Structure formats: structure tokens, C-alpha cells
Amino acid sequence: MSLTKPGFLFICSLLFALPATTAAEPDGSWRSTVQKIDAEFERAWNDEEIVPADPASDAEFLRRVYLDVVGRIPAVSEVRQFLTTASSSPTSKPTALKREALVDELLDSPAFIRHLTISLRNSLIPEATEQANLRFLVPGFEAWLWQRLADRTSYDQLAREIITTEFGNTGNAITNASRPDAFFAAREFKPENLATATSRAFLGVRLDCAQCHDHPFDQWTQDQFWNLAAFYSGFESNTDNAQLAMMAVPSERASQSILIPGTERTVPAMFLTGSEPNWANKEETARELLADWIVDRKNPWFAKMAVNRLWAGFFGQGLVDPIDDFSENNPSALPKVLDLLAEDFQEHGYQLDRTIRIITATKAYQLSSRKSDDSQDDPDLFARSALRGLTPEQFFDSLAEATGFYQPYRSDNPFVIQQNTPRSRFLNLFRTTDRSSLERQTTVLQALAMMNGDFVNDATSLEDSVTMKAITLFPGMNEAQKVEALYLATVSRKPEPSQLERALQHIAAMKESETTEAGFADVFWVLLNSSEFLLNH
Amino acid sequence: MIQNSQHLKLTRRGLLKSSTAIGSAALGSSWLARQIQAAMQNRAAEKGNHQSPKKCILLWMSGGPSQMETFDPKPDHENGGPTKAIATSVPGISISENLPGIAKQMDDLAILRSMTTKEGDHSRATYLMHTGYLPQGPIRYPTLGALLAERLADTTSDLPAYFSINPFQAFNPAAYSSGFLGPSWSPLVVESNQPAANAEDAAIEFQVQNLKPPESVAKRRMATRLDLLKASEQEFLQERPGTPGESHVEAYQKAVRMMNSTSTKAFDLSKEDDVLRDAYGRNGFGQGCLLARRLLEHGVSFVEVTLSSSDGNGSGAGWDTHTENFDQVGQLCGVLDPAWSTLMSDLKQRGMLDDTLVVWMGEFGRTPQINSNSGRDHWPNSWSTALGGAGIQGGQAIGKTSDDGVAIEDRPVTVPALISTICEALELDPASTNPSNVGRPIPLADHDAESIDELLTKSV
Numbered sequence: 003m004s005l006t007k008p009g010f011l012f013i014c015s016l017l018f019a020l021p022a023t024t025a026a027e028p029d030g031s032w033r034s035t036v037q038k039i040d041a042e043f044e045r046a047w048n049d050e051e052i053v054p055a056d057p058a059s060d061a062e063f064l065r066r067v068y069l070d071v072v073g074r075i076p077a078v079s080e081v082r083q084f085l086t087t088a089s090s091s092p093t094s095k096p097t098a099l100k101r102e103a104l105v106d107e108l109l110d111s112p113a114f115i116r117h118l119t120i121s122l123r124n125s126l127i128p129e130a131t132e133q134a135n136l137r138f139l140v141p142g143f144e145a146w147l148w149q150r151l152a153d154r155t156s157y158d159q160l161a162r163e164i165i166t167t168e169f170g171n172t173g174n175a176i177t178n179a180s181r182p183d184a185f186f187a188a189r190e191f192k193p194e195n196l197a198t199a200t201s202r203a204f205l206g207v208r209l210d211c212a213q214c215h216d217h218p219f220d221q222w223t224q225d226q227f228w229n230l231a232a233f234y235s236g237f238e239s240n241t242d243n244a245q246l247a248m249m250a251v252p253s254e255r256a257s258q259s260i261l262i263p264g265t266e267r268t269v270p271a272m273f274l275t276g277s278e279p280n281w282a283n284k285e286e287t288a289r290e291l292l293a294d295w296i297v298d299r300k301n302p303w304f305a306k307m308a309v310n311r312l313w314a315g316f317f318g319q320g321l322v323d324p325i326d327d328f329s330e331n332n333p334s335a336l337p338k339v340l341d342l343l344a345e346d347f348q349e350h351g352y353q354l355d356r357t358i359r360i361i362t363a364t365k366a367y368q369l370s371s372r373k374s375d376d377s378q379d380d381p382d383l384f385a386r387s388a389l390r391g392l393t394p395e396q397f398f399d400s401l402a403e404a405t406g407f408y409q410p411y412r413s414d415n416p417f418v419i420q421q422n423t424p425r426s427r428f429l430n431l432f433r434t435t436d437r438s439s440l441e442r443q444t445t446v447l448q449a450l451a452m453m454n455g456d457f458v459n460d461a462t463s464l465e466d467s468v469t470m471k472a473i474t475l476f477p478g479m480n481e482a483q484k485v486e487a488l489y490l491a492t493v494s495r496k497p498e499p500s501q502l503e504r505a506l507q508h509i510a511a512m513k514e515s516e517t518t519e520a521g522f523a524d525v526f527w528v529l530l531n532s533s534e535f536l537l538n539h
Numbered sequence: 540m541i542q543n544s545q546h547l548k549l550t551r552r553g554l555l556k557s558s559t560a561i562g563s564a565a566l567g568s569s570w571l572a573r574q575i576q577a578a579m580q581n582r583a584a585e586k587g588n589h590q591s592p593k594k595c596i597l598l599w600m601s602g603g604p605s606q607m608e609t610f611d612p613k614p615d616h617e618n619g620g621p622t623k624a625i626a627t628s629v630p631g632i633s634i635s636e637n638l639p640g641i642a643k644q645m646d647d648l649a650i651l652r653s654m655t656t657k658e659g660d661h662s663r664a665t666y667l668m669h670t671g672y673l674p675q676g677p678i679r680y681p682t683l684g685a686l687l688a689e690r691l692a693d694t695t696s697d698l699p700a701y702f703s704i705n706p707f708q709a710f711n712p713a714a715y716s717s718g719f720l721g722p723s724w725s726p727l728v729v730e731s732n733q734p735a736a737n738a739e740d741a742a743i744e745f746q747v748q749n750l751k752p753p754e755s756v757a758k759r760r761m762a763t764r765l766d767l768l769k770a771s772e773q774e775f776l777q778e779r780p781g782t783p784g785e786s787h788v789e790a791y792q793k794a795v796r797m798m799n800s801t802s803t804k805a806f807d808l809s810k811e812d813d814v815l816r817d818a819y820g821r822n823g824f825g826q827g828c829l830l831a832r833r834l835l836e837h838g839v840s841f842v843e844v845t846l847s848s849s850d851g852n853g854s855g856a857g858w859d860t861h862t863e864n865f866d867q868v869g870q871l872c873g874v875l876d877p878a879w880s881t882l883m884s885d886l887k888q889r890g891m892l893d894d895t896l897v898v899w900m901g902e903f904g905r906t907p908q909i910n911s912n913s914g915r916d917h918w919p920n921s922w923s924t925a926l927g928g929a930g931i932q933g934g935q936a937i938g939k940t941s942d943d944g945v946a947i948e949d950r951p952v953t954v955p956a957l958i959s960t961i962c963e964a965l966e967l968d969p970a971s972t973n974p975s976n977v978g979r980p981i982p983l984a985d986h987d988a989e990s991i992d993e994l995l996t997k998s999v
């Protein structure tokens with residue numbers, strides 16, 4: 003395999019990766035990729051005799067795309083604005099253009115960068131979410147990633163910067179500084195851990211089993227695992243203590259091979275495709291050579307992994323699923339769609355926002371979550387928008403939006419989570435171990451917190467709640483309009499006539515027995531506790 | 540044994556069809572598959588075994604308890620430090636002077652003096668001892684309470700099957716997670732209030748957070764809210780099958796069932812005799828052990844009670860005695876000994892000990908050598924755990940360490956062997972498997988684990 007020369011890449015980075023503060027103006031060519039993907043879905047659904055769900059209504063699309071792109075539900079004013087400019091038919095052209103315009107607007111917002119930062123960090127260093135002793139690594143990495151994403155750094159450049167991170171002096175502490183060090187520190191700078199992490203994060207290849215023996219049902223051999231690990235073999239930690247190993251920079255020397263522990267075999271650094279690095283260029287370190295190969299256009303996994311992971315973020319599961327298991331044994335039901343997305347991604351400079359623009363414009367993404375036919379049940383064919391759990395961050399930021407809760411952030415680093423705030427308490431309570439958002443499960447303690455906890459109680463009380471005050475005390479609205487506002491604030495749609503009637507009846511009854519406000523509080527409480535509010539759909 | 544994922548994909552699609560046939564709203568969810576499997580297992584268990592399932596209490600010593608100051612004293616060696624040994628009710632077995640109450644219960648307890656692992660890091664060791672497995676890639680092993688409660692659960696109970704009292708989870712939250720078994724089996728965490736430092740009659744009380752509606756919402760109003768919620772849930776979920784929605788409804792049902800249940804009087808320790816409450820010890824751990832017994836009486840299957848501070852109330856790594864080991868362990872045992880020995884006698888008196896397994900352990904032991912701060916450091920090589928009840932043959936000390944405590948001289952016990960023994964004492968098959976999040980079935984105890992036969996009741 004011929005490798006792109008680093009000098010050329012450097013020039014490219016000057017030409018194309020200059021910091022820009024807003025998303026590049028789309029050139030329209032992305033629409034043809036959308037059409038090809040749509041055609042591919044039509045074909046697959048036809049072949050499998052699948053009747054896809056109806057197109058999503060404007061309200062359905064709006065809520066979903068807010069959660070997926072900026073990580074929260076829309077504000078009442080945003081819902082009103084979008085729904086009042088609604089066009090008559092969901093398939094007519096104005097609808098498509100209006101939705102495109104909304105996505106453009108969202109992609110230009112800081113909230114998009116923030117949400118993408120959190121989800122990408124989660125994918126690149128998932129351990130740091132699950133293990134408390136690694137959490138100190140998160141703020142520095144997220145601050146760095148945020149800056150790079152805000153600069154609209156291309157994804158191949160991001161991967162290169164992470165893999166080739168230069169560390170300061172040996173012994174320097176890993177700190178909160180805005181740097182990608184956490185990718186290495188979370189793996190204790192161990193070559194074998196970094197090999198696993200690199201293949202999972204950037205290639206979607208599961209090598210773990212091959213660390214100890216040849217992979218039982220995949221192509222990977224133990225030697226190949228260690229061939230990859232050898233690119234990181236220069237790190238020499240002077241401690242066996244895992245916690246200490248992740249707190250400071252180890253020494254690093256030039257190394258091209260590694261001894262497989264427990265054996266007497268030393269294997270050279272080699273790529274998973276079987277080719278050898280070109281050591282002739284003395285300027286390049288082992289990690290630079292590895293980065294060259296990973297982001298090379300001929301790398302069979304890099305671009306596919308990236309677009310597949312984005313896809314999974316918008317659908318709850320990947321075209322290849324699990325998303326880090328690209329192998330012959332785990333084929334995609336829609337391989338062509340994956341190819342189309344990956345090709346577009348490569349040809350247009352690895353821009354994540356371009357791929358998001360494509361994904362959100364597809365017919366598949368713009369389907370209703372309402373089931374209309376049994377043929378829609380196979381999740382692999384995306385014939386209905388699935389019910390998806392929210393991430394803890396999506397959940398709390400939506401709850402804050404709905405209830406008018408003001409969230410202060412630390413100005414120096416918004417990713418430092420302040421302890422003992424409602425946000426940190428909810429994030430801990432709603433932290434999930436589910437494999438995917440399609441398998442999100444609610445715990446009893448979460449249900450109790452939503453039903454009886456202080457936060458929701460305050461949010462539904464007239465004294466403590468911005469939303470309740472704004473809606474129930476507003477003199478210009480009648481009761482029906484107030485109920486409607488509560489629906490817009492929570493489930494981002496107007497109530498059905500029957501739902502409106504039920505709410506008004508209840509409010510009338512509460513007026514008799516307690517107060518009108520108590521009736522509105524109950525309606526709000528029901529909405530905040532509903533799966534329609536607590537899930538993406 | 541090994542299934543490739545293509546095959547798994549096919550079975551998943553197969554499942555889609557079969558669940559449609561069942562006619563449930565829960566189409567095609569692996570969650571449903573697990574529920575069905577669990578129900579079938581429970582039914583199978585009922586057929587094969589007319590007795591009610593056994594129960595388990597885990598006493599977790601956070602930080603790693605010193606074996607030499609508990610069950611493996613070495614008074615004749617310099618490594619033993621000042622700790623003296625005392626005789627127990629079983630001739631030939633002596634334990635540390637720190638556990639006088641437990642010494643009298645030795646007939647009902649078995650000591651394992653030859654636990655051995657390779658994990659000297661709190662986080663990894665906590666995971667290993669709680670799940671029976673080392674953290675490995677993407678597999679989310681369930682914590683012991685979830686693993687066992689899933690098999691032992693009494694489905695008629697209003698309370699969740701698994702409670703955790705005063706846990707200290709910071710070392711490794713994943714070690715306390717229900718993992719691939721799903722949140723249905725995650726622990727219901729109960730915490731004791733912090734009594735004021737100088738209050739003499741400080742009452743220890745336990746609460747499940749948010750179990751009661753806010754005061755402003757009367758019971759009838761809450762019922763009305765739930766009716767309204769039910770109606771809107773039906774409208775929304777009827778046409779939107781999927782695990783997240785079903786699980787949401789189930790969690791709310793369970794929560795409401797618990798809110799309305801008389802079983803929550805289990806939390807009201809004031810119903811207990813004052814003398815008994817005193818005997819357990821008026822601190823979070825002592826009263827937690829009493830609460831554990833009450834929860835078992837109300838249908839709970841597994842309760843974990845954590846001791847993590849020397850006053851029994853705090854939360855931390857109290858047994859991590861790198862400095863002043865002897866004073867600190869002395870104080871910790873001052874909380875542990877009355878609580879645990881009263882628990883044993885209380886269970887026995889109520890006829891519950893035959894069906895209740897009590898497990899005592901931490902994440903590792905302490906170095907035999909005493910460090911320059913009169914402390915002991917992390918030591919996974921040779922340390923002690925203890926088991927009692929549920930037919931465990933008490934009055935035994937399994938395994939032996941060398942005079943200096945550094946090496947195991949007899950019968951090393953691995954973690955899978957311990958987990959396997961726990962399963963068998965609870966009449967569960969350690970080789971039976973659960974489907975995992977990576978597709979591969981995972982046995983309760985790791986492959987090839989051999990139970991410690993001399994602890995188990997011989998079936999005739």
C-alpha cells in the first residue's frame with residue numbers, strides 16, 4: 003500500500019484545515035448522496051417486502067433533530083416558529099428545504115459543538131464514562147476536542163492529532179489542560195491497551211481476543227495484535243500501578259518491535275492489512291507512521307467506522323452493529339448505504355457536519371416512530387424510527403429546557419462537572435450501562451426521582467418554576483392555550499383534541515377540589531414523567 | 540460453545556417472529572427475551588425445588604480488611620504485630636481478639652484463610668470480587684447481587700429483589716452494576732441518615748430516596764396523576780413498541796407498587812426491640828445488618844451491607860489501613876463484631892439461618908509485613924474471607940498460610956471457586972449461563988471453577 007506522504011498532508015492541512023468558525027457552506031453535492039442512499043433504502047425495503055412507516059411530521063422531526071444534533075429538546079419558541087411555518091404536505095419540497103435550513107442552523111450553533119464533543123469523547127474514551135477513577139481525565143480532553151471541533155477540524159486530522167500527540171517531559175502530570183492526553187492516559191500508556199483502543203475507536207475492529215490467542219472466529223492472529231501494539235511500544239512506564247501509570251507522562255523511545263508477554267517472540271510493527279511501515283523516512287516516528295496508515299484513503303475501515311458511528315448516533319444502531327465490530331461475521335444489512343456515506347465523507351474532506359447533513363436528510367431518518375406495519379420490526383432495516391433512550395446529558399439538558407432551569411457553567415472549562423448540582427446528581431442517577439439507546443432501561447430509582455423528587459416537584463410548583471409561572475400566570479392565554487404551551491415545552495407538539503379535553507377536565511376538577519394551578523401542575527407532572535418526554539422518537 | 544455473530548443475528552430475527560407469535564406488544568426486543576427466559580427459569584426452579592429459594596447477605600468490607608487482625612492472626616511472628624489470638628467455640632480454631640462475638644459463633648461459620656488473587660488495585664479488585672471476573676473489554680459482568688437475585692427472586696414481593704445498604708461505589712461503579720442483566724436487577728440503594736455527632740439518642744434511620752410523594756401532593760392526587768399518566772402512556776406506546784418504552788412502564792409500575800406497599804414497613808426499625816437494636820450496634824452498619832434481616836423477611840433475596848468507616852456511619856475505604864492499622868482495624872471490628880454476631884444469632888433464632896447465606900469479604904487483604912507507619916498495604920496473595928448459613932458446614936478453617944503469612948501452604952482458593960461455592964450453597968448451578976451483551980453466554984462462576992466441597996452440605 004502506498005502511503006500519503008506527510009509533506010503532502012501538511013500542505014493539505016494548510017489549505018483545507020484552516021480554522022473556520024462556522025460550518026462550511028454546503029455546495030449541494032451532498033444532496034445527490036442523499037438521493038442515492040434513499041434509492042438504496044427503497045430497493046432494500048422492496049426486496050424484503052417492507053412497508054416503511056409514514057414520513058415524520060414536522061413536530062416529530064423537529065424534536066428528534068434537536069436531540070440528535072444539539073443534545074436537547076427545542077424551546078417552546080423554537081417549536082412555535084418551526085410549526086407555524088409548516089407546509090401543507092410532508093413530502094412537498096418546501097418541507098425538505100425548511101428541514102434543511104433548520105439543520106444548517108443547528109450545525110452552526112455552539113450547542114452542536116458541545117453535543118458532538120460529549121458524544122465523540124464518549125466513543126473515543128468510553129472507559130472514562132464508566133470508571134470513576136478515570137473521570138479526572140475527561141475535562142482536559144473534552145476542552146481540547148471542543149476547540150478542535152469548533153475550528154471545524156476535519157475528522158482525519160483529529161485522528162492524526164490524537165494518535166501523534168506529543169507529550170512534554172517524562173514525569174509531567176496529566177492535568178486538566180486542553181490536550182488529547184486522556185486517550186493515552188486512560189490506557190495507562192500501555193501498548194496493548196492502546197492497540198485495542200486505536201482499533202476500536204478509529205477502525206471498528208475488535209482485536210481484544212487476539213491479545214492472548216488467535217481470534218477464535220475472526221481473521222485476527224495474536225501476532226497481528228502485537229504488530230499493531232508495537233507502534234506504541236516506545237512508551238516505558240516505570241510503574242505497575244495502574245492509577246499512577248495514568249497520572250504522569252512516561253518516557254518514550256524510538257521502537258519498532260515488541261516482545262509478546264509470556265513468550266519469547268518479538269514481533270515488528272506492522273499494519274493490520276499486512277503491509278509494513280516505511281521506516282526509511284527517519285523524520286517520522288512510529289506513531290506518525292501509524293496515523294498515516296489509519297487516515298489513508300485506502301484504509302478499509304477508517305471512513306466507514308466514522309460514518310457508521312455517526313449513523314448509530316442518529317438511529318440508535320449502526321449500519322454495522324455493534325459499531326466497533328466490523329468483521330466478516332457481522333455484515334451490514336445495507337452495505338451500499340455504508341459505502342455511499344464513507345465515499346462522500348472521504349471525497350469531501352472528512353467533514354462530520356456534512357455527513358450529519360446527509361443523514362438527517364435521508365428518508366430513513368425522516369420516518370415516523372409510529373408503527374403502521376409488522377414488517378417494520380426488524381431494527382436492522384430502519385423502516386421505522388425507533389424509540390431511543392436519551393443519554394444522561396440529553397436527558398438533563400432537556401429537563402432543564404422544559405422546566406426553565408438555569409444551568410450555570412464554569413467559564414474556564416464547561417466540561418468540569420460541578421459536584422452536587424442538580425445536573426451532576428441527575429447525570430449520576432441516569433448514567434446507563436445499556437449497550438445502545440435502543441435498549442435503554444429505566445430503573446426504579448430513576449422513576450422515583452422523577453415522580454417524587456425535589457427537582458420535578460419544584461419544576462411543577464408555582465413558587466419555584468419559571469415555566470409554570472410563565473405559562474399559568476400569563477394573562478393573554480386561555481386555559482386551552484396554557485395546556486398547549488405545556489405540551490410544547492415538554493413533548494414539542496400540540497396536544498391531540500382528546501388529550502386537550504382530558505387535561506381541561508382535570509383542571510376543572512382540580513379547580514373544585516384544590517386550585518387551578520394544582521391542575522396545571524398535574525398536567526405538567528404527567529408530561530415530564532411520560533415516556534414521550536423521556537425518550538427520543 | 541463459540542457462536543459466530545451471523546448466527547446470533549439469525550436468532551435475533553427468529554426471535555422477532557416468535558415474539559410476534561406470542562402477540563405481545565414487546566416486539567423483537569432482547570429485553571423481552573430475557574424476561575421470558577427468566578420467567579421460564581423461575582418456573583423450572585419451582586418445579587424442581589419445593590422449598591422457597593435461598594437468600595443471601597453480603598457483608599462488604601470496603602478498602603480491604605486485614606486478615607491478620609481478623610481471621611488469620613500470627614501472634615508468634617513479628618508480622619503479626621500486637622494482635623492477639625483468642626480461642627473460638629470450635630476447638631483448634633483461633634481468631635483475632637478483635638472478634639470476640641464472632642468467636643462464639645464459629646460453629647456456624649467457615650473461614651477461608653487461603654483466598655488468593657492477583658489484583659492489588661482497589662478498582663480492579665472490587666470488580667473481581669463483586670462479579671467473579673476481571674474487567675474484560677466490552678463485557679459488562681453483573682455484580683453478585685444482581686447475578687444471584689435474578690435467579691433467587693421472589694416475584695410476588697412488592698420490593699425489588701436486591702438491596703444495597705450504604706454502598707461505597709467510587710472505586711468502581713461498574714462493580715455495582717447489574718451489567719448485562721439490565722436495570723431490572725440493579726440494586727435499590729438505601730442510605731442511613733448521618734446522626735449528629737454528639738446526639739446521644741441519635742436515631743439511625745434508613746430511607747429509599749424519593750419513596751414518598753412530596754407533602755403537597757396527597758395520596759389521592761398522586762393516584763389521579765398516575766391515572767392520567769397511564770392514559771397518555773398507552774396512547775403513545777401502543778404504536779411504538781420497543782424496550783425503552785416497555786422498561787419505562789415497568790419501572791414506574793414497580794416504583795408505584797413499592798410506594799404503596801406495606802412491605803416498606805421493613806424500613807421502620809422502631810418496630811424492633813431496643814435491646815436487639817442495641818446489640819446490633821447503633822450505627823449505620825449495625826442497623827443496616829438488622830435492616831437486611833427485615834428486608835429478607837419481606838421477600839428480598841439479596842442484601843449487601845457495606846462497612847466502610849470506623850464509626851460504621853461514613854462512606855469510604857475504611858479498611859484501607861496503610862497507617863495505624865491496629866487502631867483502625869480495632870475500631871472497625873468494634874462495629875463489625877457486634878453487628879455480625881448478632882445477625883448470626885438473630886437469623887438462627889428465627890430459623891432463617893438454614894436458608895440464608897452470609898458472606899463476609901473485601902477486595903483483598905493486607906501485607907503481612909508492617910510498614911513504617913504501623914500500617915499494612917494491599918495484599919491479594921493470601922488473605923481471608925468467611926461464609927456461614929444456608930447449609931455451609933461451619934466450624935472449619937479452610938486453607939493455611941505460612942507462619943509469616945506471606946505464602947499459602949494449603950488449599951489456595953480462587954475467586955471463581957468462592958463464587959461457585961456461593962452458588963451451590965444457594966442451590967444454583969454455577970455452570971448455568973446468562974446471555975451477555977456480547978452474545979456469548981456467561982456462566983455464573985467462571986469456567987472450570989471448583990466449589991469448596993467440604994463446605995457444602997452433602998446431599999444424601
